[in-house]
Amino acid sequence: MAVDLVPVASEPREVLRALRQTLDGAGPALALGAPAGTTAPAQAPPGTVAVVTTSGSTGMPKSVVLSRSALIASAASTAARIGEGRWLLALSPGYVAGLQVMVRSLLAGHEPAVLAGSFSPAAFAAVTASMHSSVGGQRAATFTSLVPAQLADLLDAAETDAAVADALRAYEAILVGGQALPASQRERATRLGARIVRTYGSTETSGGCVYDGVPLDGVGARIVAGEVQLSGPMLADGYLGEPDRTAASFIVDDGVRWYRTGDAGEFDENVLRVTGRVDNVIISGGVNVSLDRVEAVVRERPGLASAVVVATADERWGQASAVVVEIAALAEIGADESALLSEIRDAVGDRLGKPARPARVVPVERMPVLASGKPDRAALRRMLAI
Structure with missing residues (x-):
């Protein structure tokens, strides 16, 4: 039985309220990221939590159907790799990386901290300093997810602002994804004492599913004709209303469902290295x-x-x-x-x-x-x- 699909603006607290109900099975699926003026379908497949519409560098929109089981599998695998605790949302929840920050925090029993308004190093430091919380008398670990441009701004500010430097060191792990992380940037972060985890994934994989080149538990990775392909319980159901496009991107091989990423890559001693786009x-x-x-x-x-x-x-x-x-x-x-x-x-x-x-x-x-x-x-x- 299909579920209702309700457009939600990418205002963090509005998404959080709706997501909490949807994860509990009491609310409709969320339509996120659709361009203004477009009309989203009224329904989504059973079990859907969110339909995230993205427009990549090709400019071709795609509405990715993410189920409850896929999002939870992704969050659980992340927790198994880096731990669980309270998360800071510094990304738009209209994108899968921001959405997953909320999912991970809620599943860990914490309210995510929200960096509202435009991103700035000063705001990041202020919200980070306010995130102290405890579980059973012990301080809860903190995590956040950033894109390289945000990390670059923080590293620049940390050179002259001790509060920003302290904020970067405060996190158990800072996930950085969305695009390639320059080696020089990671080296600067390491010298500062920040614990950076480079992530690789996409909306179709419910966010990052390969951390520092190593797939998360339950994730399969292979190279076919030079293309990176991924499998696992966090794969999206496909593209809403586009069966041909879904069939082209999600294939079944010997009973295993794989997502064709379109990325070129190679393995270096069992560590996945993405080298660019196949096309x-x-x-x-x-x-x-x-x-x-x-x-x-x-x-x-x-x-x-x-x-x-x-x-x-x-x-x-x-x-x-x-x-x-x-x-x-x-x-x-x-x-x-x-x-x-x-x-x-x-x-x-x-x-x-x-x-x-x-x-x-x-x-x-x-x-x-x-x-x-x-x-x-x-x-x-x-x-x-x-």
């Missing part, structure tokens, strides 16, 4: 070039941790790539476009070969981003096509 590849002069690998090399350069590499047309080679960087970052590293391009081309050529060398550097006033905080690569590609 984020150009053919330049007849040679396949992974733009994710190019971007990884570019971001190793100090000051370019937020640079984005996208495809462009090239009259001679068919396709090439461009490095998009904010003007403020260029000014901070004190390099003009020509000198920086030469430096980047040398670094990429040495690591990945000459065909992978970017063709140009494109300065922008501000990097376009999605509501999730990830770079809007589709917008960048449109901009470069003009």
